[in-house]
Amino acid sequence: MAISNEKKMDLLLSLCKRRGFVYPDSDIYGGFANAWDYGPYGTELKNNIRDAWWKLFVHGREDMVGIDTPVIQHPKVWETSGHVAGFSDPLVEDKKTHKRYRLDHLLEEAGVNITGMSFEQMASEMVAHKIKSPDGNPLAEPKQFNLMFKTGVGVTEDTASVAYLRPETAAGMFTAWKNVRDTMRKKLPFGIAQVGRVFRNEITPGNFIFRTREFEQMEIEYFVKPDEAAAAFDMWLEQQKFWVHEVLKIKKENVVYREIPDADRAFYSKRSIDTEYQYPFGQKELYGLANRTDYDLSRHQEASGEDLRWLDQESGERYIPFVIEPTWGLTRTVLAVLCEHLDIDEADTSEGESEPRMVLRLPPRLAPVKAAILPLQKKDGLSELGREFAQKVRATGLTVEYDEGGSIGKRYRRQDEIGTPFCFTLDYQTKEDGTVTVRDRDAMTQERIKMEDVPAWIQSKLV
Ligand code: ATP
Secondary structure (H helix, E strand, O other), X not given: OOOOHHHHHHHHHHHHHHOOOEEEOOHHHXXXXXXXXXXXXXXXXXXXXXXXXXXXXHHOOOOEEEOOOOOEOOHHHHHHOOHHHHOEEEEEEEOOOOOEEEHHHHHHHOOOOOOOOOHHHHHHHHHHOOOOOOOOOOEOOOEEEEOOOEEEOOOOOOHHHEXXXXXOOHHHHHHHHHHHHHHOOOOOOEEEEXXXXXXXXXXXXXXXXXXXXXXXXXXXXXXXXXXXXXHHHHHHHHHHHHHHHHXXXXXXXXXXXXXXXXXXXXXXXXXXXXXXXXXXXXXXXXXXXXXXXXXXXXXXXXXXXXXXXXXXXXOOOEEOXXXXXXXXXXXXXXXXXXXXXXXXXXXXXOOOOOOOEEEEOOOHHHOOOOEEEEEOOOXXXXXXXXXXXXXXXXXXXXXXXXXXXXXXXXXXXXXXHOOOOEEXXXXXXXXXXXXXXXXXXXXXXXXXXXXXXXXXXXXXXXX
């Protein structure tokens, strides 16, 4: 019997909590809705994804530089970008329960095609289709709800001190463009990358870490000659596919690359493709890709009065470059990777466990722990030998766990659940000839190798 998607999510949530990937935030106060703590393994997994991304797209390319800009920038940045006026979702409130919903989501759920609809059109569709709240109650008039979190800077509370927490990292690349252009001796085309935390006051956060108010993005603004933008778009689409299938090892059949129809694109965007993943709760956006033309730099040039054009040294021509923007949600990637690689064996509830056997078949380079060192016995010096060996492997920069508690079966099972690709056991033969047995999480093969060869052996599997 196939496992239901709902059950899969339940098992994933419980595994995430039980094994230290993701905990409910502020748990000792009863939790804070839709906020999550990344536990020790979740933090390692998230960092490994971020590092693989940086390595591939920043260190791995001659045409890329990475920056890090603040969460709170000059408020003018968000006026110019259009976020103050227009970064909003249509909000409706249940008149009885006062619960709030996104009108676009309610219309879609009712089967209304909202492609290209303005806020006003959605409001009239709501009346025409007699849309009710999910609890069956009447809805109040819809409102445009701005998703930016406001804060105050400085000690006064006047309006001059109003500032915003960034809702995306992209703006930092546009505001730093002039300094990067003038200091980094790059030639077009080249990109600026950034990874960072962003904030959106989402109307309906939910689905675990899929939609939260605080999350992390990995973004690139790739600056090109206008007539090379279409080709650069195609190149970045291929790069996004490579990342999804070759780095994250997500199966092709679980991903859809959806061309956004004209009517649904922002007016400045020439082309957009969303990468959608088949989450257990439905096919939803994982990443975005857009040809933003020269919109952002033109707006910032006009508002700041700075010359943001590029000077082509050969032709002497000056122009505002076009921008291709591939964007990746980091925390959404963590969820997609967990969903994709969680293997649930329903037939097996061995050793008195209440849940079926689960193996996180994470790609080795993303796994929080690369190797577990497990002595078969604690006595006769195997414990000391195991600890010493673990420390030697750890010293080479690999994440290693030493575990001598409980039966070997239980220890394997725990490592399987946190996705450790390789378990090394020490036995009496280890004392005689300095070899250990390695068990491969997926192939389930066992092989004896020399202790001194272990770090290089693991490294060779992390490509
Ligand atoms: P959605 O339609 O799901 O609200 P969006 O189109 O507003 O997303 P973008 O503004 O394109 O999203 O943001 C870029 C990326 O950031 C998304 O592709 C997604 O991976 C991630 N992202 C956006 N909103 C959230 C959120 N609330 N929680 C977690 N990740 C998010």
